[in-house]
Amino acid sequence: MTRTPTGDLIRPNRKTNGVGVQAEDTRICVVMVGLPARGKSLIAQKVTRYLHWLSIPSKIFNVGQYRRSETPAPSASFFATSNPEGERLRRAAAEAAVNDMIKWFQRGAGLIAILDATNSTKERRRWIQNRCAAEGIQTMFVESKCDDPDLIMSNIREVKATSPDYKGQDPEVAAQDFLARIQNYEKVYETIDEDELDLTYVKLIDVGQRVIINQIKDYLQSRVVYYLMNLHIKPRSIWLSRHGESTFNLEGKIGGDADISERGEAYARSLPDLVRRCGDGRKLTVWTSTLKRTIQTARFLTFEKLEWKALDELDSGVCDGLTYADIEEQYPEDFKARDEDKYNYRYLGGESYRDVVIRLEPIIMELERSENILIVTHQAILRCIYAYFMNVAQEKSPWMEVPLHTLIKLTPKAYSTHEERLKADIPAVSTWRGKGSSAKHAEPTDEERNSMGKNVGSGH
């Protein structure tokens, strides 16, 4: 620490993670509340994926997993209030999860923990609130309340039939047992109500049709609430494509605002048909960047189109318009530094992948709200969007291969995102460059290519 001219201590600067100002000692426990099959685990996983993408360390503590280590495959009667042994074991699991969570916070491992369990009584919630308050941890209760029998049954079928509690059992029998388990919970379930106005909570009723927000104060809490407000569960897909091959791609140059090449033009002409082949006739909205190569690529699509500056390619600053060979020659230190930590490396006068994620945050929020969107944009931007949906680690996402002239269709499912790739039969140069490789664009090896789905290798 240094001092001002008048001798006061000066704190070091901190960089914002771009999602706002957060006291360094923030510790929030998001406590899920709700009957089984109300999408609690789904919400917990989406929130952690979003936070992780924003570089906010978070972790789910799933009480069911703790309980399972003692009671691997319980029948519905285990969850009956008349079963004191079941009650005791479930309480012990909750305590084990909360203890581990507190240790996790004490280690300084993260900012947000999610306690995934039914937490269906006022007494249980008060106990969690008191445990957390004693450790200086804020609590935010997130209740998912839903009485639509169709929604509940579809959740039971999709998710619970694959639950570890019912491994190897007949799905119909499992579903019936699970319904009986829910009925046991219903007997004691208390929704969050006027008795709990001192708590910070969000109540999501019928998947966001109605939302009640109480005592939200903290910035990170408000971000999570806004994210929750924007989630929907209508089935939809997101289509992603890079622009068609550009004249800069042909010359191996990065950045710029070049036109598409002849082959890029052929891709643009083929795109409407490519979309038709995997679009099931759905009406899409097309988003492009403001750069010519994406607008030219999208121009034969008949859907409504929107240009976003936030979708412009990663700004390579002083290196804009150079080839990798130029960069290696003119900025050898930078070339090396970028290989070492590509996610955080910021081009001189330009951007890092981390910077791009920050400016893409409103795009992700929009995508969560929207139904069917086709995005025509650039390699680094697609990597960041893809990383959000496919939960790709930061150290890997900047190296993923996203080939030219290929349409990617992502379909979010309950606990994962389904991916299809449709390659147009139109050749293009490769713009992929392996980590630590020489300063050339190259074709990835078969091995590298095969690991593509697992998100290794390639360059911007």
Next chain:
Amino acid sequence: MTRTPTGDLIRPNRKTNGVGVQAEDTRICVVMVGLPARGKSLIAQKVTRYLHWLSIPSKIFNVGQYRRSETPAPSASFFATSNPEGERLRRAAAEAAVNDMIKWFQRGAGLIAILDATNSTKERRRWIQNRCAAEGIQTMFVESKCDDPDLIMSNIREVKATSPDYKGQDPEVAAQDFLARIQNYEKVYETIDEDELDLTYVKLIDVGQRVIINQIKDYLQSRVVYYLMNLHIKPRSIWLSRHGESTFNLEGKIGGDADISERGEAYARSLPDLVRRCGDGRKLTVWTSTLKRTIQTARFLTFEKLEWKALDELDSGVCDGLTYADIEEQYPEDFKARDEDKYNYRYLGGESYRDVVIRLEPIIMELERSENILIVTHQAILRCIYAYFMNVAQEKSPWMEVPLHTLIKLTPKAYSTHEERLKADIPAVSTWRGKGSSAKHAEPTDEERNSMGKNVGSGH
């Protein structure tokens, strides 16, 4: 319109205004609901200011103003339910406001209208809902509910004593009459409740302590809700300063990432004292950009500091590092185009003021949530932030003078923002350039300088 290779019609591209995707035919009537003195007009004005800053055309239709043209200074008895003539006149005022609003939408004049009135009965709300639905206008009801007598009385004192209804009257008499008027409304007031679950509404209880959100579907609606969630009414100020004079300023160059000059350094050293003189000893948080000149300027402040990339100077693209004379010589067309529409002019490879506003939106949201913030940033960025708080028109904001070595303190009040400027006694070059002037930085004339508060003249 053109056609695809297969003959389908192609729609023209639209540019997003950066606050998301909005169907072109969106028409939303925000209907304020609540007893008098619950901050409805304040909320209405803040929302329109925010929307206007984001280039979303909106307008307030204040029923009280319509009523006043017939009944300029009514006493409380005018608002008694037992007064059929008062009832008839108030109903007529509501009809006149709604009719004008519908005409405003029909003219295509805007996307969001705000109907500012008590709208305190279910019957009145249903009538508005039906009138709007018949015209294809969505309604979103925003109720402000507050039972804290201190808050209500402070609202009555601050705002209502200056109401046109009580012009020239003794403030104490006015306050008493106003309390009687509120009691007349309380007799018939119906809060939005379970009978109205089919309506889209937001209920703000005790200034955002508790928020109930029902049936929000549309993107713009969700933006408005998020904005409303973030408002608070704790007294606070925002301090703004440009970085100290930089070596680029001395050379008349724009952009870059230069160090501060000797005089800039002197400003940095004087800043803690300057802040102390107008900071009332309050604990501030300091936000800087990621560029050296702002970090250097803030470095003697003892408060917590945060670097935001979103606060970096307007990117001047190919013109970065040039003087205005260079730009006039090398890009004469651009130089002229920028003078003609400075707000929308986007530097080749860089940004426009419009682009800057989009990336500042999260900063504004943060500022609305936060208490006391000191921002050390750049000329164009300060102009945009200042324009938000002071409601400066787009055609004027890029020309405002924001001198070097001057601390600006903004204090939001109910219906306006109070401004103080504190000039450090440290000389600096002027970076101001008048519209249509030669390509030089110059001192503004006395006349131009005097109109500074009224936001005329100067350059980035």
